[in-house]
Amino acid sequence: MLAIDVKDLRKQFKVQKNREGLSGALKDLFKREYRELTAVKDISFQIPQGEICGYIGENGAGKSTTIKMLTGILVPTSGDIRVNGYIPYKDREKFVNGIGVVFGQRSQLWWDIGVIESFQLLRKVYRVSEPDFRKRLNELVERLHLGDLLNRPVRKLSLGQRMRCELVASLLHNPSILFLDEPTIGLDIVVKTEIRDFLMQMNKEQGTTILLTTHDLQDIEALCSRVIMLDDGRIIYDGGLDELKNRWSKGREIQFQFASHTTLDRLRQLTATLDVSWTAESDVTARMWLPHAVNVSDALACVVGGTEIRDIKIFETNTDDIVRSIYSSGSASTSKETVVS
Amino acid sequence: MRYASLFWEYIKNYAKTRLTYRSDFWIEVLSDLLYQGMNLIFILIVFQHTPSLGGWSEAEVVFVYGFFMIPYGVFSTFFSIWNFSERYIVKGEMDRVLTRPAHSLYQVLLENVDPPSLIGSLVGAIIMAISWAQLGLPFHLLDIAMVLLLVISAVLIYAGLYTALSAISFYSDAPTGIVPLMYNIQNYGRYPVNIYNKMIRFMLTWLLPFAFVGVIPASYFLAKKTDDLSQLALITPVMGVVVFTLGLLLWNHGVKRYRGAGS
Numbered sequence: 001m002l003a004i005d006v007k008d009l010r011k012q013f014k015v016q017k018n019r020e021g022l023s024g025a026l027k028d029l030f031k032r033e034y035r036e037l038t039a040v041k042d043i044s045f046q047i048p049q050g051e052i053c054g055y056i057g058e059n060g061a062g063k064s065t066t067i068k069m070l071t072g073i074l075v076p077t078s079g080d081i082r083v084n085g086y087i088p089y090k091d092r093e094k095f096v097n098g099i100g101v102v103f104g105q106r107s108q109l110w111w112d113i114g115v116i117e118s119f120q121l122l123r124k125v126y127r128v129s130e131p132d133f134r135k136r137l138n139e140l141v142e143r144l145h146l147g148d149l150l151n152r153p154v155r156k157l158s159l160g161q162r163m164r165c166e167l168v169a170s171l172l173h174n175p176s177i178l179f180l181d182e183p184t185i186g187l188d189i190v191v192k193t194e195i196r197d198f199l200m201q202m203n204k205e206q207g208t209t210i211l212l213t214t215h216d217l218q219d220i221e222a223l224c225s226r227v228i229m230l231d232d233g234r235i236i237y238d239g240g241l242d243e244l245k246n247r248w249s250k251g252r253e254i255q256f257q258f259a260s261h262t263t264l265d266r267l268r269q270l271t272a273t274l275d276v277s278w279t280a281e282s283d284v285t286a287r288m289w290l291p292h293a294v295n296v297s298d299a300l301a302c303v304v305g306g307t308e309i310r311d312i313k314i315f316e317t318n319t320d321d322i323v324r325s326i327y328s329s330g331s332a333s334t335s336k337e338t339v340v341s
Numbered sequence: 342m343r344y345a346s347l348f349w350e351y352i353k354n355y356a357k358t359r360l361t362y363r364s365d366f367w368i369e370v371l372s373d374l375l376y377q378g379m380n381l382i383f384i385l386i387v388f389q390h391t392p393s394l395g396g397w398s399e400a401e402v403v404f405v406y407g408f409f410m411i412p413y414g415v416f417s418t419f420f421s422i423w424n425f426s427e428r429y430i431v432k433g434e435m436d437r438v439l440t441r442p443a444h445s446l447y448q449v450l451l452e453n454v455d456p457p458s459l460i461g462s463l464v465g466a467i468i469m470a471i472s473w474a475q476l477g478l479p480f481h482l483l484d485i486a487m488v489l490l491l492v493i494s495a496v497l498i499y500a501g502l503y504t505a506l507s508a509i510s511f512y513s514d515a516p517t518g519i520v521p522l523m524y525n526i527q528n529y530g531r532y533p534v535n536i537y538n539k540m541i542r543f544m545l546t547w548l549l550p551f552a553f554v555g556v557i558p559a560s561y562f563l564a565k566k567t568d569d570l571s572q573l574a575l576i577t578p579v580m581g582v583v584v585f586t587l588g589l590l591l592w593n594h595g596v597k598r599y600r601g602a603g604s
Contacts, residue, residue, distance in 0.1 A: 013600060064601075065601075068436070071439075071440055072439060073435075073439045073440065073599070073601060075598070092439065093442045093443065096441060097442045099440075103436065103437075106433065108437055110354065112358040113354050113358055121350055124347050124350045125442065
């Protein structure tokens, strides 16, 4: 069964145009001009149950808007959404019983009361029975090491502690789908790892479907079997992370350290049969760039045969670089030819 | 039933957070009472200059004021959502409310519940009782039921109007100017409406029916006047249901237009 089924989803906002200066402001007072801003442009995707899917894109690409439509906060302008079999904004109160939501930038908990009291309140809101609640809470508290935090008021928690509490709060009613909007924003590496491990384990044991937006690609690498990439309101990539790397990374680099001075001409001559390029770093070190089409072993074989090598390092283009290059290339236009699946 | 237990839970949390700031609690009660006291003194000063106001005696106007304070106190307890637009729309806290399985208005109200205002109701009831004795009005057991019915209806009218008012925030960017305006208009409803000109009277009776919160239901208990307001008194429950339903409909429709804040 599909956990999330989205078809031709679109969201338009009416945005007021502010004219410049005082005279502009005065004019706005009497006659406002609006323009339509389309935040999400007819996107379609499906997420089966039990999948962890990363939803990435630049700021303003439409990620949060999509999440808000999927969680029933916003009503779409057009298109169909089915989440857990519900149309989110229509049966909102019934629908939200089956989902958990964490917004990294905004607290779900009550600021002034103790964490445990917030949880108790949520228990009532979600109608979780006392024994179920206890069992679930103990489990979550143990896993996220919250034991001694429960009696402190939320405002006195550090960001990392708060975020773990937010996670617990969103999971008390045992939702089958979890929406995370930048769950690791501003957290240190230890907490990040802890949260990732926790999500991974929960997904494995209970089959919770997770959709998360993030700017930290390590979240994606650690968690997601699938990535949906959004640019300017359109999906420009939907598929596995490895595939994304293969498709977008142009190649890899090998750094050689030679025993003696080796000229670039000499190296180019050695690899003349292959489609590679060389750059010198010093007298004894040089970098070879090779596209995916060329085998590393072939390339190495050519070089090894003609020179004496001290050391070799292979640099895989990392995801950050790939994504940066996609973002900055304005790929929405290029993607039409290359990525349409 | 579930909403009732939720209500209790929120009140408990209110108590926990607010009672830790004890002085704050008493200052709020005091400032509330001072405000109401000022209004009462204003009425007394007016009657230093004239024996009657549009055919209403001092004791009668004070009676009306006493009655008004009861629904007003109840209303202030459950509908202190003056900052709705700023907190929930501009700052986007509505996001959180909408991801929880209870009616959005109910959640917003509970998060802002303000029990100290109930003391105003108590004071109002005392003022009303004293005036009742002063005026030498007859007293039947049925009157208690009628007071309850009329108070509930008046609260519904208030609730409906302010729900509608808050719901405007879903449609307009910054409706900040409307709330103080309404706040002023509502004050007119405590005085005998026949002292106003026809247009204001019509508005207070049928458009923004604040007259139904104070003077009209209160007149049910008072001696009959020439232009008999007490005839309208029994419509108060109908007005209450209609106004509240309209307010709720506007809210429910407005929620669908919520746009969220930022990204």
